[in-house]
Amino acid sequence: xxxxxxxxxxxxxxxxxxxxxxxxxxxxxxxxxxxxxxxxxxxxxxxxxxxxxxxxxxxxxxxxxxxxxxxxxxxxxxxxxxxxxxxxxxxxxxxxxxxxxxxxxxxxxxxxxxxxxxxxxxxxxxxxxxxxxxxxxxxxxxxxxxxxxxxxxxxxxxxxxxxxxxxxxxxxxxxxxxxxxxxxxxxxxxxxxxxxxxxxxxxxxxxxxxxxxxxxxxxxxxxxxxxxxxxxxxxxxxxxxxxxxxxxxxxxxxxxxxxxxxxxxxxxxxxxxxxxxxxxxxxxxxxxxxxxxxxxxxxxxxxxxxxxxxxxxxxxxxxxxxxxxxxxxxxxxxxxxxxxxxxxxxxxxxxxxxxxxxxxxxxxxxxxxxxxxxxxxxxxxxxxxxxxxxxxxxxxxxxxxxxxxxxxxxxxxxxxxxxxxxxxxxxxxxxxxxxxxxxxxxxxxxxxxxxxxxxxxxxxxxxxxxxxxxxxxxxxxxxxxxxxxxxxxxxxxxxxxxxxxxxxxxxxxxxxxxxxxxxxxxxxxxxxxxxxxxxxxxxxxxxxxxxxxxxxxxxxxxxxxxxxxxxxxxxxxxxxxxxxxxxxxxxxxxxxxxxxxxxxxxxxxxxxxxxxxxxxxxxxxxxxxxxxxxxxxxxxxxxxxxxxxxxxxxxxxxxxxxxxxxxxxxxxxxxxxxxxxxxxxxxxxxxxxxxxxxxxxxxxxxxxxxxxxxxxxxxxxxxxxxxxxxxxxxxxxxxxxxxxxxxxxxxxxxxxxxxxxxxxxxxxxxxxxxxxxxxxxxxxxxxxxxxxxxxxxxxxxxxxxxxxxx
Amino acid sequence: xxxxxxxxxxxxxxxxxxxxxxxxxxxxxxxxxxxxxxxxxxxxxxxxxxxxxxxxxxxxxxxxxxxxxxxxxxxxxxxxxxxxxxxxxxxxxxxxxxxxxxxxxxxxxxxxxxxxxxxxxxxxxxxxxxxxxxxxxxxxxxxxxxxxxxxxxxxxxxxxx
Numbered sequence: 001x002x003x004x005x006x007x008x009x010x011x012x013x014x015x016x017x018x019x020x021x022x023x024x025x026x027x028x029x030x031x032x033x034x035x036x037x038x039x040x041x042x043x044x045x046x047x048x049x050x051x052x053x054x055x056x057x058x059x060x061x062x063x064x065x066x067x068x069x070x071x072x073x074x075x076x077x078x079x080x081x082x083x084x085x086x087x088x089x090x091x092x093x094x095x096x097x098x099x100x101x102x103x104x105x106x107x108x109x110x111x112x113x114x115x116x117x118x119x120x121x122x123x124x125x126x127x128x129x130x131x132x133x134x135x136x137x138x139x140x141x142x143x144x145x146x147x148x149x150x151x152x153x154x155x156x157x158x159x160x161x162x163x164x165x166x167x168x169x170x171x172x173x174x175x176x177x178x179x180x181x182x183x184x185x186x187x188x189x190x191x192x193x194x195x196x197x198x199x200x201x202x203x204x205x206x207x208x209x210x211x212x213x214x215x216x217x218x219x220x221x222x223x224x225x226x227x228x229x230x231x232x233x234x235x236x237x238x239x240x241x242x243x244x245x246x247x248x249x250x251x252x253x254x255x256x257x258x259x260x261x262x263x264x265x266x267x268x269x270x271x272x273x274x275x276x277x278x279x280x281x282x283x284x285x286x287x288x289x290x291x292x293x294x295x296x297x298x299x300x301x302x303x304x305x306x307x308x309x310x311x312x313x314x315x316x317x318x319x320x321x322x323x324x325x326x327x328x329x330x331x332x333x334x335x336x337x338x339x340x341x342x343x344x345x346x347x348x349x350x351x352x353x354x355x356x357x358x359x360x361x362x363x364x365x366x367x368x369x370x371x372x373x374x375x376x377x378x379x380x381x382x383x384x385x386x387x388x389x390x391x392x393x394x395x396x397x398x399x400x401x402x403x404x405x406x407x408x409x410x411x412x413x414x415x416x417x418x419x420x421x422x423x424x425x426x427x428x429x430x431x432x433x434x435x436x437x438x439x440x441x442x443x444x445x446x447x448x449x450x451x452x453x454x455x456x457x458x459x460x461x462x463x464x465x466x467x468x469x470x471x472x473x474x475x476x477x478x479x480x481x482x483x484x485x486x487x488x489x490x491x492x493x494x495x496x497x498x499x500x501x502x503x504x505x506x507x508x509x510x511x512x513x514x515x516x517x518x519x520x521x522x523x524x525x526x527x528x529x530x531x532x533x534x535x536x537x538x539x540x541x542x543x544x545x546x547x548x549x550x551x552x553x554x555x556x557x558x559x560x561x562x563x564x565x566x567x568x569x570x571x572x573x574x575x576x577x578x579x580x581x582x583x584x585x586x587x588x589x590x591x592x593x594x595x596x597x598x599x600x601x602x603x604x605x606x607x608x609x610x611x612x613x614x615x616x617x618x619x620x621x622x623x624x625x626x627x628x629x630x631x632x633x634x635x636x637x638x639x640x641x642x643x644x645x646x647x648x649x650x651x652x653x654x655x656x657x658x659x660x661x662x663x664x665x666x667x668x669x670x671x672x673x674x675x676x677x678x679x680x681x682x683x684x685x686x687x688x689x690x691x692x693x694x695x696x697x698x699x700x701x702x703x704x705x706x707x708x709x710x711x712x713x714x715x716x717x718x719x720x721x722x723x724x725x726x727x728x729x730x731x732x733x734x735x736x737x738x739x740x741x742x743x744x745x746x747x748x749x750x751x752x753x754x755x756x757x758x759x760x761x762x763x764x765x766x767x768x769x770x771x772x773x774x775x776x777x778x779x780x781x782x783x784x785x786x787x788x789x790x791x792x793x794x795x796x797x798x799x800x801x802x803x804x805x806x
Numbered sequence: 807x808x809x810x811x812x813x814x815x816x817x818x819x820x821x822x823x824x825x826x827x828x829x830x831x832x833x834x835x836x837x838x839x840x841x842x843x844x845x846x847x848x849x850x851x852x853x854x855x856x857x858x859x860x861x862x863x864x865x866x867x868x869x870x871x872x873x874x875x876x877x878x879x880x881x882x883x884x885x886x887x888x889x890x891x892x893x894x895x896x897x898x899x900x901x902x903x904x905x906x907x908x909x910x911x912x913x914x915x916x917x918x919x920x921x922x923x924x925x926x927x928x929x930x931x932x933x934x935x936x937x938x939x940x941x942x943x944x945x946x947x948x949x950x951x952x953x954x955x956x957x958x959x960x961x962x963x964x965x966x967x
Contacts, residue, residue: 492831492875495910496829496830496831496877496910499810499829499910499912499913500828500829502808502823502913503810503823503826503827503828503829503913506808506823506824507824507888507890509888509890523912
């Protein structure tokens with residue numbers, strides 16, 4: 001990869017000889033200038049004719065005056081022409097800068113939003129009782145194993161001494177010594193192998209029992225015997241706990257598929273449970289005490305703290321790992337003693353692949369268009385994600401201009417540079433985190449061929465709107481409108497001069513005949529030049545419109561992407577919670593005490609996941625037995641939900657991998673809400689992964705608040721980042737019915753939009769834009785259809801962002 | 807004959823070039839109360855005070871709120887007409903008059919023999935004749951200023967010195 005750091009200042013004036021000016025435009029310019037320059041000799045001719053045709057000084061003066069006025073207007077038009085091209089190219093540049101800087105920022109922001117969820121995940125999962133139990137049990141067992149190791153070591157020492165002093169040792173003594181050495185071998189590293197491996201534990205049990213047998217007659221034997229018995233009992237219990245912890249981790253991972261592995265470590269940094277079955281055999285018992293994420297997790301002050309380990313090598317994986325971690329505390333208490341740690345390995349490479357591809361134009365082969373690149377760099381400037389690894393190689397320093405490597409949080413920057421021998425524009429944005437998540441200092445860069453900015457290759461299809469109407473609309477910047485008016489005015493002025501000139505010549509009778517062709521030529525030239533300029537302005541206005549449409553498409557894509565990603569998390573939540581022991585225990589043993597426990601559990605969950613309005617547990621007959629909002633419990637108890645779609649479909653689920661969700665709709669669970677969005681999943685006997693449901697967990701997502709917040713963040717802004725008046729954003733379901741909106745007055749929830757065909761027929765992940773009229777108001781509209789996220793397929797919803805024309 | 811053409815609403819109209827004193831951009835008009843609605847008011851231009859006739863009103867076309875491109879045409883009075891104009895039988899009014907038009911067009915050369923009398927369906931006396939434009943299906947309606955001025959100014963009894 002080669003990048004020449006010859007960045008040029010942005011927003012410089014565009015000379016007509018700038019290589020970015022297209023051939024057609026240069027030709028255009030030359031024609032206009034030639035025509036206008038042609039007026040000067042004509043005016044001179046006119047001035048000479050004045051002397052020839054009249055001896056009257058006043059008449060001569062009148063003709064000369066007309067000619068001077070024509071010359072002045074020609075001069076002015078020449079100036080305007082130069083400015084016009086400059087304005088044209090600057091406008092394109094500014095707009096692309098707005099769009100692509102935003103694309104660079106959106107990419108890093110999407111990652112940050114995602115990673116914020118990960119910090120919540122790890123803190124929540126670390127509270128799982130099974131993990132704490134397992135670690136406590138491990139720590140206890142390790143103590144027993146250590147004391148056993150000490151005793152055996154003593155015995156072995158004594159025996160070794162005897163054997164070395166006494167040449168005639170008995171075979172039984174030699175056998176005992178060998179056995180002791182073998183047992184000591186098992187007990188290395190605090191006996192971790194015995195703890196994590198069933199097979200090794202079995203071998204160990206046989207050997208230790210044989211040892212007990214041999215020593216049973218001796219004094220040492222009697223003390224050992226008791227220790228061995230309790231140890232074996234403890235080991236049995238521990239193995240069950242390790243197995244259960246692994247199962248729970250697997251359950252989490254099958255709900256939250258964006259992790260490659262989840263590991264639990266004891267206080268010494270030994271991995272005692274993990275989620276990834278394939279890696280389990282080689283991973284359990286591995287010590288990661290020297291890895292930063294573990295030491296940082298062990299140092300966290302309370303349950304609210306976490307540590308994010310930037311991409312680095314780990315014994316757990318072969319590829320660089322992004323690990324979110326926190327301590328596991330005694331009794332799952334916020335301020336409990338730290339007993340171990342949990343590390344969750346996020347599938348960053350998978351996520352980066354999705355992000356790198358997003359918002360990039362595709363060529364005919366389905367790959368990102370040539371010359372377009374997207375990359376993410378770490379805080380040290382190394383590439384950690386790249387859309388083309390052959391050009392921007394991961395783990396190497398990104399060769400982007402210096403100022404792109406030293407950004408402040410949230411800063412956006414753009415400049416021109418040579419990339420791979422091609423003139424390119426680079427847009428960069430640095431993370432400023434999302435809410436309380438501060439980010440890891442990463443930056444996103446988008447590289448675009450420079451001619452794409454000034455050519456028409458990457459433009460949305462423009463709606464069929466006449467230039468005059470566009471010039472009258474709010475979409476076109478004032479400066480372009482002013483130029484348009486100035487050209488119109490000059491055109492008129494030249495026309496008036498010509499007309500008056502011809503009137504004047506006519507009145508001179510035959511004497512005036514010589515002036516006729518002069519004024520004809522002035523009219524012709526004036527018309528030609530101004531018509532060309534008007535044409536160029538119309539092209540500019542259409543270009544502006546295309547870029548506006550493109551921006552709206554981008555905002556709508558951002559809106560649908562954000563909701564997709566949010567709802568993906570919800571689909572993961574419901575699947576995981578439905579396996580919680582409090583819920584199946586309450587449904588299996590329907591007692592008020594158990595229901596209360598289930599309520600408390602739901603309340604704890606709801607307090608951590610505030611994007612839900614209520615969490616509801618219904619038994620197999622549709623009676624509501626528990627909910628997270630205790631104040632509503634009595635009221636909800638009276639409701640039977642057996643006829644509700646969310647309940648019925650939840651009951652039909654057969655595995656813990658399944659969940660159900662419908663479009664937003666009116667629900668009896670929320671009488672004061674127009675619409676509810678309910679996710680549901682079946683609860684299975686004993687928390688089993690497969691089987692019939694014995695009840696349903698339903699979670700009521702705070703749809704309107706969350707969706708509106710997202711939509712509001714996707715509204716277009718001007719270059720000073722102020723919202724543009726009259727813009728609106730909304731989500732529609734597959735029937736085109738508005739489900740949430742930023743403008744309840746003009747785009748109310750429940751309104752069915754009669755969308756243009758190309759908006760209705762969008763395929764998954766596609767975007768489009770066009771003119772749309774609602775209540776007599778003309779808007780330009782960008783729409784994007786859900787593409788889902790990972791295994792969440794989406795609900796065929798679309799996002800729309802509109803901007804009024806006037 | 808040279809005809810100065812202009813547009814009013816969707817129609818193309820014209821007056822002889824020799825009756826035109828000057829084409830100019832609109833200037834502020836002083837309204838005169840209680841006059842014919844076809845009279846927009848008075849303007850002061852080139853040292854003369856002239857009555858502004860709104861051709862849209864004269865032709866019973868709906869008024870437009872924003873007259874962005876509209877132009878004014880100052881006409882010669884009878885006393886100012888050149889001998890060439892008089893030879894052609896061109897007549898104007900006695901007082902300075904300005905026509906308000908929607909847009910000025912070009913100067914057209916029309917041979918008199920091609921100017922046809924006003925068709926019966928055109929109800930305005932001040933339309934003197936029609937002329938078919940070369941290479942076009944469009945017709946230009948030639949206005950008779952003397953008749954127009956007489957119709958309007960005499961019906962109101964106004965006149966400006």
